[in-house]
Amino acid sequence: MKRKGIIAKGLAGVLAISMLLTGCGGKSGKDNKDMKDLVYKSEKLSCTDDMKGDISNFTVAGDKIYVYTTEWVPGPGNTEDAEAEEEAYEAKDQEETADGDAAVATTEDAVVDGDEQSDSTDGTNAISEEGEEKPVDDAEAADDTEATDGADAEIGDTTDATDDVPDDYYGTTNQYFYTCKADGSDLQEIQMDVEKNDNNWLNYFAATEDGMLYMLYSGYDEKSEQSTYLIKILDAGGSQTGEVNLNGILDENDYVQAMRLDKDGNIYLMGDQSVYVLDKDGNKIAQIKADTANNSWMMAMARTGDGQIVVAMNGQDGMKVQTVDLAKKAMGESYDIAVSGYGSSNSALIDGADYSFYYNDGSSLYGYDMQSKQSKEILNWISSNINTSYVGDTRALKGGQFITNYSDYSSEDGADNGLYIFTKVDPSEVADKVTVTYAGLYVDDAIKSAAVKFNKSQDKYQIMVKDYSTYDDAATQMNNDLLAGEIPDIIDLSGISAEKYISKGMLLDLYTLMDKDSDIKKDDFIENVLQVMETDGKLYHISPTFGVNVLIGKTSDIGGRDKFTVQDLIDLEQSKGNDAKAFYMRSNTSVLNMICTANYEDYIDWNTGKCSFNSDEFVKLLEYANTYPKDEDINWDEDYESLPTQIRSGKVILADIYSLGMEEIELYNAMFEDDISFIGYPSDKSAGASASMNMDLGIYAKSKNVDGAWAFLKTFLTKDYICKGANNYYSGFPLRKDALEYQIKRYSATEKYTDEYGNEIEPYQSFWGYDDLDVEIGPLSEDQVNKLREVIASVDHLYVYNDDVMTIISDETGAYFSGQKSAKEVADIVQNRVSNYVNENR
Incomplete structure (x- = not known):
């Protein structure tokens, strides 16, 4: 196999580590030294480019990475020609069905007359839609031979010939398994002697340092109509040495969400509310249940640095991490930790290396020491120019590095996917920038992407995001922080009431910034809608849509x-x-x-x-x-x-x-x-x-970084942000007049055209369903556009x-x-x- 350099180029712009940092708006801001210590650079492992398919999951054992990939390969039935043939076949089938009705009537008449005959010299008969035989000639009989495979059709058999197409007619999914070293070198494909088919999927796997593999496959048994789970045990060369059927081990309707091996080689499978423990040969040792009285649900599982197993729980008393005490066959010691409930479970709770384990709260990555019961913030995602929405399975390496399966399909330059290694940047190499803090109840993907893009483009300001969604009561926590003076520069008021903060004088009048700005003006926006966002003629908060x-x-x-x-x-x-x-x-x-x-x-x-x-x-x-x-x-x-x-x-x-x-x-x-x-x-x-207000944004009145806060906030108020690329899919209408006209033109166009961004816009065509009503939606008519303008004007x-x-x-x-x-x-x-x-x- 052709090998490239060990490390390929990094995520676009990441290596230009011109990072943060001076104070925030409120008293909660980290100082320059603290924030510089949280910056990592990310580089793509070149082995990714030599792998076939897309990475589904991976793990690390010792100095090796084990990777499972899948690749969809279209079949002969998944082409434009095949689709056209299928449509023609369906039309012909409908025509023949109509002809068959007439043939049945003729046959029935013949039976009544007592002189039904066949023109076929070999006695071959076709079967009508009603299950009656009708005469066919030799050519027709020959055509039908392939469909029936030479078998005599039974009366009443209406099976369509297309039901017998091969399983891979429309396509198949190829599955691959690879290993490489932790630096991306020495890529090898492992040929496993296990059955690979579209009903046999590798869900999870674990590896030992000597190369033993425990592969958890799921499937579906059509005869019993039940899901199936199997663990296949393979040696380092890919040869199967054992197999464990889990159907008698797992509770009915439970499904496996994570898999780990402890220091003794025992296998741990995490379900909804149970951890199932097997020995290394697949014999059941225990089923350890969560605290059902507390309505606890298992979210993620990890192996600690010393080989224990811990599970992240979410229950009535909030989020916590608990050890699995195999000796007592019960859940063990508990640690109050707010693990992120979003994204991959393998990025929420991460196997230990230099720390007992690691966890992700959606904004930063933390290391946790179980002995001291202390956590330490290690990596800030946005400060490292990483959108956590694209971070999948993550593994820690000794020495402070991390590997993640990164999948970004939003880039204007195309998809950016693969294994990336994160390495800490020496704080002395991190350039000073002014930190601008952004906080919200839930910081969505669009905002995180905008923050990363802004940070890459700036040499003066750096956005740091605080996402409260990981708190048990996010609204209460954010409200308490704001009223206590823990105030970000930019406040995302979506989901909370802005009135109390306006009445307390906590928000800045944004008109004072617009008046001095050459890019954003009050006249850019729909007047009556902008006016309802005002309070006594002042604009304390605004929403782009x-x-x-x-x-x-x-x-x-x-x-x-x-x-x-x-x-x-x-x-x-x-x-x-x-x-x-x-x-x-x-x-x-x-x-x-x-x-x-x-x-x-x-x-x-x-x-x-x-x-x-x-x-x-x-x-x-x-x-x-x-x-x-x-x-x-x-x-x-x-x-x-x-x-x-x-x-x-x-x-x-x-x-x-x-x-x-x-x-x-x-x-x-x-x-x-x-x-x-x-x-x-x-x-x-x-x-x-x-x-x-779909995205309710305001700036803290006493922020020390008003200029930086406005520089970021106003990016959401530009026409480009609303109309360009992926951002033009949102709920509601744009506040900008020109963006609204752009959208109206797009939805009312009756002919194809190229917009100002180079996108080819086709006349709008969609199907909408509402209960039992299905409607084909086409371009807006002039009357509908007028009604749209009227309802917006009525706000x-x-x-x-x-x-x-x-x-x-x-x-x-x-x-x-x-x-x-x-x-x-x-x-x-x-x-x-x-x-x-x-x-x-x-």
Whole structure:
């Protein structure tokens, strides 16, 4: 095999380690020295390029890497010519079926007449769709020989000849197994003497330092209709020396999520709530269960540096790591550690090397010492220009290096996949940059990718990301940190209520930055939508995209209204009669929550602290919501009628939409079978739609790094970010005017064109399904585009979900819905409690 250099080029830009670092916005920032100590460089192991297929998983034992790859190979039936032939065959088959019906009728007539005959000289008969024989000539008989393989067809056998195509007709998956040294050299393919087929998949494997392999295969037994698990034991040369059938060992319906070997060679298999332990010959030693009383579920498993086995758990008391005590056949000592619940389980909890084990919290990689019960942050992913969304299985090497299976399909330069080795950068080689911190409840892939791209392009600023999603109660933890002064430069307010931070003066007016910026201007954005994001004319937070939340109905029912109150909704229902309801399969609490969140600003003014829950409008809303059943009384059995069916029959009048999409206009036109209009949720103020902020971003008012924070935040506000490449797939609409026009052109184009980024845009074509309604969606018509513009122009307030407020409302309104208190009594209680909450948090 041709060998290349031991180490290939690194991830684009990673070797340009011009990294961070000075202070953060709040008091929680790491200093320059600390952050420089967390920077690693990543380089691709060249052996990856010589492997066939894509890496499925790998492990490390001693100084060797063991790699399993798979490669999809299309068969003769998976080509354009084959697809055309199949379509032609289906058309011919339909034609012959129709002809066969006529032939059956003729044959039946002949039987009645008593003189049925065959024109076939050898007596061969064809079988019609109805299972009757009909005469065929010699040529037809010869054609049918291949389909029946020379066998006599039985009466009633309607098996299509295409059912007998070979298993690999459409393609097959080749499986390969390799070894190489930890530096990527000495790549060798191991030829294993185990059966390889598409129903026999290698899920996990473990290796010993002397080269013994324990391969866990899963399959499916069509006769028993059961999943199968086998462990095949191989020597270093790939010869099978043993086999263990796990079907009598695993609990029924349990499945293996991880596999490890301890220091004595015992095999550990992790299920949902059990660890199954076998000796090295496959004999069962124990089944060790998690604390089911604590509702503990197993997330990941690792081998410690001294050969013990530990398991990451998530239960009612939060996340923890526990040892497996084989001597006691029970779970052992527990360590409170917040392991990331995202990504590969083999990157969440990592086998030990220089530490007992390692774990990933989504932002950084930590080493944990079980003796001292201390963890140490070792590697910061974003500071090392790595998006953790692309980090798969990870293994540690002695000496502080890590190897990971990295898969990045988002790059504009093409996919970047393979085994990468991470090596610590000497802090003295890490250039000084200003650290800009970004924190959010859940930091998604798009933000991480943007941070990595920004860091690579910058010689002054470095983004460091804190993702709270690994905390048991992320919202509470983030809120507590913010109020305690642990404040990032950029705050992602998605999923939390911005009002309390605005009222406390914690957020900067972004207009002060736009006014000085040559790239981003206020006029770039849709005026009315930008305005609803303001507070007293100041812009404390902004979202690059927004959702439109609205009701859809027939124009004859809701069109032309400039106001739509709860009483108007009641009147509309009564005008329809026959127990018609506005909303589909809603309970009293869901109707109340839906309308309250859509019109949150009707009831709370955070600037003044004034609340309006004791108003006649809220009382009427309570009374209206109570015309719907309780949650437990909704019948979700298999016979319930779909929304399209109930709309067409007149039982349901409106469709409630969270984050309307461009394509959905045609879907709802078909559903209502009539001209449709949009209107906001019932309010005594307006009939306008509400806007939800899909990525709610703000900058800390006292940040020491405002310029750096704005430099990063504004990248999300550019047309390129919204429209270019993978970023143009999102929920809702872009806030920028030019980006909205770009999207409208894209969805309304009737001819192919090339956009300004060089992308070839085809006329939009899709199929949408809603319950039993299937609709073919094509380009937007001029009328649909106009309706789209109208509903966006109608946006006049924000859609706000405040969990604390909604919890109060839910707690108190239950007494009304159960008949214990009147609507007015409950409204007064809600008014008092929410008023206290707002004024305590302003």
